[in-house]
Amino acid sequence: MPNRTGTYVAFDGLGQTDPTKSDFRYYATLQAWNGNDNIEFKLTNSHEKTAAVRDTSLRATLYSRIQERFRGSKNMLVILTTDTRKTGSVLSYEIEQAIDTYEIPLIIAYPGYSAICNVDAxxxxxxxxxxxxxxxxxxxxxHIAFAKNPIINAISRFYVNGEHLSNGKNYYNRQSYVDWGLVE
Known part of the structure; x- marks a missing residue:
């Protein structure tokens, strides 16, 4: 098994060919943070460790590449929005694989929130x-707000050989978001 050092980033492309009309824009934000020397943010992106696939690729090719990326991933950052589809997207397959096959901890990030303190909501x-x-x-x-500091903290702590989470509904306390300057 390859060295599991990457973070697998998943989001719903919403069936769009224009990435600006889908949740791809949040993935692009992560890439921009990672590529900016003036921002303290480093992400070992599992997607960059394998050859690229296109939305027009055969499903078998896409799924094979996803599995290859998971074998090298230590955790999965899932970006969810109000537009995320309930079924029928590749995101559903990625979630199934991450949990059922690769037992990868999930970091679930929600754009548009400054803090996540009620997961059930x-x-x-x-x-x-x-x-x-x-x-x-x-x-x-x-479950975290889609913001640089919570993402960095979660990626560095919660991974296959890192700290373990007690269940699927964990979140940072309000004071953590205050300390990160995201809420008062």
Whole structure:
């Protein structure tokens, strides 16, 4: 098995070919932070460790590449929005694989929030694959605001050989978000 050092980033492309009309824009934000020498943010991106695939690739090719990326991933950053589809997207497959096959902890980030302190209030955004697993399986997940500091903290702490999470509904306390300057 390859060295599991990467973070697998997953989001719903919403069936769009224009990345500005999908949740790809949040992935692009991560890439911009990572590429900016003036921002303290480093991400070992599992997607950059394998050859690229296109949305037009055969599903078998896409799934094979996803599995290859998971074999080298220590955790998975899932970006969820109110537009995230409940079923029918590749995101559902990625969630199933991360939890069922690779037992990878999930870091679930929500753009547009400055703090996440009530996980159940966000359950309406969860794809069915995630909801089923949080409610019925032994899942390690933390729910965070889509912001640089919570992402950095979670990626550095919660991974296959790192700190373990007690269930699928963990979150940082309000004071953590105050300390990060995200709430008063």
């Amino acid at each position: 966000l359950s309406g955004m969860w794809p069915k694959a995630l909801s089923d697993r949080i409610n019925n399986k032994d899942v390690e997940a933390i």
